[in-house]
Amino acid sequence: MIAVELHQLLRSRRTWVTILMIDSLPTLVAVLLGVTEVGPRPGTGPAFLSAVLTDGTLFPLAAIAIVLPLFMPIAVSIVAGESIAGEAQQGTLRYLLVRPVARTRLLVAKLVSVMVFVLLTLAVVAATAYVTGTLLLGDAPVAATTTVSGTTLTQQELILRTLLALAYAMLSMFGVASIALCLSTFVDAPLGAALGTLAVLVASTLLLTLDAADSIAPYLLTRYWLAFVDLFRDPILWRDVVRGALLQVVYVAVFLGIAWANFATKDVKD
Amino acid sequence: MIRTHGLTKRYGGILAVDDVDLDVREGDVYGFLGANGSGKTTTVRMLLGLVLATSGTAEVLGEAMPRHAGRVLPEVGALVESPGAYPRLSGRANLRVHDALGRGRRSGRAGRVDDVLDRVGLGGVDERPVASYSLGMRQRLGLAHALLGHPRLLVLDEPTNGLDPQGIHEIRDLLLELHAGGTTIFLSSHLLAEIEQLATRVGVLDRGRLVIEDDLATLTRPTGRTYLRTRDVDRARALLDGQVEHVGEDHLLVRVDDVAELNALLVRDGVRVTELAPERRTLEDVVLAATVAGSDRIERG
Incomplete structure (x- = not known):
């Protein structure tokens, strides 16, 4: 089932168009920065953007910081929201189940497929950003890169920390995917699951700006999403990264648990 | 199975x-x-x-x-x-x-x-x-x-x-x-x-x-009755008195043991027979007798 699911994902033109569209925003930013050389003042704008003018190798991280808060969650909500509800709407869900594909296996296959989509998207964004960053933006130090804290990083350390940041971004999207997958087992229309997930994200983002919501802020889905920036401080500031990772793990466990409990005992009527 | x-x-x-x-x-x-x-x-x-x-x-x-x-x-x-x-x-x-x-x-x-x-x-x-x-x-x-x-x-x-x-x-x-x-x-x-x-x-x-x-x-097996279509319904009815179970406008339903005998009797008496056959229930008869209208029919009321 997993192999079939991945085959369908990679074959689908929509997958690649979505990735291309997500990728176009950081590329546009790179072009604008490269042409104008006008960066945001330090401390404002998306993370890393002020640093990339002098050091283009940091641009993959800037690119991830650009797509992570909005573009990625929208794409993930749609793809994951479609997973079960989409099959139900097409009338293919019942035929998968009578083939038979066990319900738990179907759920796992859908989840793996969504996560491969996330990985693919992040990889494409990071790779494109590396190319555009080194071509269009500053390429000051060759051997060492400056951290956000001002110290320098070796090439090796930079690669390691970039991979860590990618993994962290994936985990953040895993939380979104779990919520969307969970809703997808409840509703009949894929759009309902996607919009429901986006509503959760918007609510979380909104509450974070509200001082009165301070007490629940540490438990909100999006609270620590951009904490991967802390991986580029020297020394690494682990506190928020660890909290963020644990929080996502809890969200994933809860929503996948609900999704499984619901789907495994659901009457498939469409 | x-x-x-x-x-x-x-x-x-x-x-x-x-x-x-x-x-x-x-x-x-x-x-x-x-x-x-x-x-x-x-x-x-x-x-x-x-x-x-x-x-x-x-x-x-x-x-x-x-x-x-x-x-x-x-x-x-x-x-x-x-x-x-x-x-x-x-x-x-x-x-x-x-x-x-x-x-x-x-x-x-x-x-x-x-x-x-x-x-x-x-x-x-x-x-x-x-x-x-x-x-x-x-x-x-x-x-x-x-x-x-x-x-x-x-x-x-x-x-x-x-x-x-x-x-x-x-x-x-x-x-x-x-x-x-x-x-x-x-x-x-x-x-x-x-x-x-x-x-x-x-x-x-x-x-x-x-x-x-x-x-x-x-x-859908035969019901044991015989379906008789004739132009002389009244004469046939009088002739077969006691064996007729149903009278229609142009046909009778008759319970007899031997259909060949029935046929001979009718011919001998000059009753003009258009059709003579064992009565069979169709599947439709069986189903309609056993069920009511579907749920897509909603009566006023």
Whole structure:
């Protein structure tokens, strides 16, 4: 089932168009920065953007910081929201189940497929950003890169920390995917699951700006999403990264648990 | 092949299927009849493990469903309500996906897919996406799905839906051919004519309850009365006094032991007979007598 699911994902033109569209925003930013050389003042704008003018190798991280808060969650909500509800709407869900594909296996296959989509998207964004960053933006130090804290990083350390940041971004999207997958087992229309997930994200983002919501802020889905920036401080500031990772793990466990409990005992009527 | 005991499904306060005991034997073409909304589809879905029964048990191919779905379903081909397919893929690609989910090895896949396409009359189909298929083509593709993997049991819900008379005839021949080859067929339909032409056994569902389950031949066997059509209704009635059970405008229903004697008597007496035949109940008579109107009819009131 997993192999079939991945085959369908990679074959689908929509997958690649979505990735291309997500990728176009950081590329546009790179072009604008490269042409104008006008960066945001330090401390404002998306993370890393002020640093990339002098050091283009940091641009993959800037690119991830650009797509992570909005573009990625929208794409993930749609793809994951479609997973079960989409099959139900097409009338293919019942035929998968009578083939038979066990319900738990179907759920796992859908989840793996969504996560491969996330990985693919992040990889494409990071790779494109590396190319555009080194071509269009500053390429000051060759051997060492400056951290956000001002110290320098070796090439090796930079690669390691970039991979860590990618993994962290994936985990953040895993939380979104779990919520969307969970809703997808409840509703009949894929759009309902996607919009429901986006509503959760918007609510979380909104509450974070509200001082009165301070007490629940540490438990909100999006609270620590951009904490991967802390991986580029020297020394690494682990506190928020660890909290963020644990929080996502809890969200994933809860929503996948609900999704499984619901789907495994659901009457498939469409 | 299929045996249920006290199978019941309740949706909230509504009893969709009520204490149904089905018995489908190997080699049957079992016609599962019922008005719209009588619980046919819910029953079929319970047999396939899609809907979970509120109470009661179901056994398919000798094993409990849905517990042993993993062992039972590979031997079952199903068409549930409407056919379902990925609209952006071609019919052939859809079948390849489903074959990949089954037990078959990759090496024989193209052959198996071509084989079922041929059987349902889509052998020459090109790579157009299913989204552009006509209703009849989709129905044929759904049947092809069900036939993948040479199932021992076919569970078909309204298989001729959307087909033209020619197509219906083709599918009927296909089903008869499969049946002759040893496949047991569970055919759910509200089309009496279809069931009458195909089925060996019939089950009738009425408002969730199984009201009839018997061999088709038993249900439609002669009633023991003789149907007599004549222009001289009154004379025949006087002649056969005491044996006439029903008088119509141009016919009588007579209970006699020997039809040949009856014929001789009528001719001797100069009664002009237009038709003389043993009375048979059609499946329609049987079903209408045992059921009420379907749930799609809503009376004022």
